[in-house]
Amino acid sequence: MFPFFSRSKMSDAPEVNPAPAKTHEPHPLDALTGGAFSAATSGERASRIRDWLATQPATEQLQEVFKELSGRDKGAARAVRERLDEIRRAKGQEVIAAEWAEKAQTLLAAPKLNIADALAWQRDAAKAGAPLSREPLSLLKVQVADRVKVIEDLQHRVQVQREAAVLLAQRIEVLSTKPWRDAHAALELLRADVARWQEQAQELTSDASWASVEARFPPLLDASRGQLLVVWEAFQPAIAQAVAAAEDANAPLPPVPVWADELRSARGLPTEAGAAAAAAAAAKPARVVKPKVAPEVAEKAAQVVREALATLEKETAEGHGKASAGAAAALRAVLKVQGKHIDNALEQQVHAALVAAGELEGWQRWSADQVREDLVAKAEALLNRPEGQGLGGRKMQETLRNLREQWKQADQGGAPNHALWKKFDEACNSAHKVVEAWLDKIRTEAAEHKAQRLALIEEVKAWAQEHAASGDWKAINRALYQFGDRWREGGHVGEKLFAELQPLWKQAIALAAGPLEAAQKESLARRHAMIEEATALGAAPMLRIDAVKALQQRWQAEAQTVPLDRKHEQKLWDAFRKPIDEAFNRKSADRDRAVTELSARDRVVLDASKALEAANATGDAQQIRSAMQALEAALRGQAQAAEAVASAQKEEPNQAAALVESAQDATEVEANASADAGVDASAEDGGEAAAQSPAPAPTAPKPVARPVVAVRGDDRPGMKKDAPTAPGRGGRPGERRDGRPGDRDASRAPRADARFGDRNDRGGRFGDRPAYEDRGPRLGDTAFRAQRDALEHAQLALKKLAAQAHGEALTQLLTAWEKRDAEQIPGTQDLGGRVTAQVRGAWAQALSSSPQGDASEALLRLEMAAEVPTPAEHISARRMLQLQLLTRRNDPAPAQTWGQDAARVLASASDSANARRLQNALKTLLRK
Secondary structure, three states: OOOOOOOOOOOOOOOOOOOOOOOOOOOOOHHHHOOOOOOOOHHHHHHHHHHHHOOOOOHHHHHHHHHHHOOOOHHHHHHHHHHHHHHHHHHHHHHHHHHHHHHHHHHHHOOOOOHHHHHHHHHHHHHOOOOOOOOOHHHHHHHHHHHHHHHHHHHHHHHHHHHHHHHHHHHHHHHOOOOHHHHHHOHHHHHHHHHHHHHHHHHHHHOOOHHHOOOOHHHHHHHHHHHHHHHHHHHHHHHHHHHHHHHOOOOOOOOOHHHHHHHHHHHOOOOOOHHHHHHHHHHOOOOOOOOOOOHHHHHHHHHHHHHHHHHHHHHHHHOOHHHHHHHHHHHHHHHHHHHHHOOHHHHHHHHHHHHHHHHHHHHHHHHHHHHHHHHHHHHHHOOOOOOOOOOOHHHHHHHHHHHHHHHHHHHHHOOOOHHHHHHHHHHHHHHHHHHHHHHHHHHHHHHHHHHHHHHHHHHHHHHHHHOOOOOOHHHHHHHHHHHHHHHHOOOOOOHHHHHHHHHHHHHHHHHHHHHHHHHHHHHHHHHHHHHHHHHHHHHOOOOOHHHHHHHHHHHHHHHHHOOOOHHHHHHHHHHHHHHHHHHHHHHHHHHHHHHHOOOHHHHHHHHHHHHHHHHHHHOOHHHHHHHHHHHHHHHOHHHHHHHHHHHHHHHOHHHHHHHHHHHHHHHHHHHHHHHHOOOOHHHHHHHHHHHHOOOOOOOOOOOOOOOOOOOOOOOOOOOOOOOOOOOOOOOOOOOOOOOOOOOOOOOOOOOOOOOOOOHHHOOOOOOOOOOOOOOOOOOOHHHHHHHHHHHHHHHHHHHHHHHHHHHHHHHHHHHHHHHOOHHHOOOHHHHOOOOOHHHHHHHHHHHHOOOOOOOHHHHHHHHHHHOOOOOHHHHHHHHHHHHHHHHOOOOOOOOOOHHHHHHHHHHOOOOHHHHHHHHHHHHHHOOO
């Protein structure tokens, strides 16, 4: 209460001098705001803030000042906040303006502009708060309005053109009631008017905005064009025929009755209407001369009549049927009062306007009746449709609704026709019985569907209570899907009824799906934990395969226990396997990188394989064999290194030990590389054992093991009958082997422990195979595949070259037989190992002499030896020869004498049939 006393007078505390007041430092924003923060009063601060706002500061400065000032003086800060809100609204309006400007540009760029869309753009833009009074929306608004105005002008011109076509047609019809000379005089003017009308119609259709005109206007223009052209095309030939009939008395008369009567009168012939016209003229009273009236009365009457006449002409030009009828009635009423005071010219104008109005009214009534008759026919056709083509209930309802709407529009354009309306209404009511039956069926089905859906809801509730404690989540998920399918297929119900049933269904299905959703939530948590575990396993430096397999089994068990949505489950699975796949990819990349690093031996094998492929391409057998030997030498390079170590051991033990150690190091490096590349472990062990054991002393080269060929002593085609049968195992099944001849264990020497000799003492795994040679570490994948492919290609090439050589040798032999030239017989090497020098000499001797002897029996023996078919005409001879050979027990078989038989054939004369038989037999015999 007493701010000047810092201490109470009754206090015992000693008096302390107060500290001097601190001098307030100026605020950093004072310089910016003109001292608003250091002002003493709120009004002064507000005044300085307003002065500062007049300088249009930046938005950042406004925000900074508002932040500091709002805590000191909210009244002064209100002006700053209002300026910020105004800037914010301006930015918002810019965004809105850009959005609606884009919509307007889309409307203007479209080839077809709907007037309703254009008007809706302006209305919706104003509702959205778009600044239509500012650029660019103001300019776009003007462009849209101009475009709409152009379209509306086109539509109005279509109506004008329609009425102009009606007036032109009326002019032509009026001319048909006047003398033909008047019609002929107006022909050129009419032609110009019709051409001008067509040009104007063409301008309308060629306008750029014609595509935006409403759909009902183009048919109106086309109908007017068609009606006008029909009348005009009928008028021109009629007037031309009238002119021709006037010039030539024998020419036919025009189809117009007035013109025909006029021409008959000109020819002096009686007319059909002449007598009636004369009688009417005689009975017609003489025209009464109008009395003279005062000028002011005549002027007033003429003014009143002109006003009524102008109204009628305006309504007639615009095509308003009802309005023109009213205006015509008003003009007749005025004419009854003022008709006697007007002159003849005005009276003629009045009569012409009344005729035009009457024609328009009649044309509109006729056109409206045409539309009504068409609607009546459509309504009656709904009942007379053939069986199987009737409309359904909904389609019938829509059709009847459209027909009644069209009838209302027809009534708006002309006077009603009660007779046609009665027929139309009866037809529509009869057709509506189909709609009533359909509606009854819909109501019945809706009631059934409602009952079914209510029963399904109760079934879901009962099922939920029954399976509340079940743990078979897959069965629960399957049942929920089945309930959903049954609900979707429950039939159609009304929107109101569906809105009532849908909440009940959602409540029931939520109750049934509650336990499953809880289990799915827990399963999601476990799967996310497994994903994190998989990420940790994949990021580890050493990939633990056992842990990965266990984790994958846990994931599979979880996925099989708790089902999830398919897409969600697939996303989780992708996230789970991604880190593991990346880890395996890294491991595969490391393995591939190790494989691709070729050793020296692999490079040698690769070079030898490429050389063999190049030799295969040449087609030279000698080069191929040389390249194969070079590749085999490269493959045996490790064994040669071992032999070098053994030879060096004899000379100098230290040097041998160094070689062994270097060989072991090289072998271990290559073995490790092969193991990383996925090579068999057994090969690695064999390679290490071969590298660590001392190399044996060089010995004599081992004989090449011949392949074992199974031979049977039977008479099958292609088999050697003279070869002995291979010995069996020497005993019946079940008996033990006791070293009898033919037993492969008989050659083994028993050891001291009563077992067969040690494997190291044998020549290999089996008694008939050589021991394993020291091959060293296996090749890398690239080198192994390259040498394997090269050897396969070389074998195929050699086989192909051998077949070609065999065919060429046989062809040369047949050519030598045909020309009887022994020098052309191929050499023994070309003919193969089956042809000895003695056999070739016999063939040369046979070709050296002149043809002699019969070769039929020799050919049969050759075919029997080769076991090839005999031509049909020689089958009987072959059978007879076979019977004869059975009786000659001591004679050699054909397979033993085929060389001599071939010489007998070559000694005979050559012909095409025998040459073909000899070729078929030797083709087989030379290969055996």
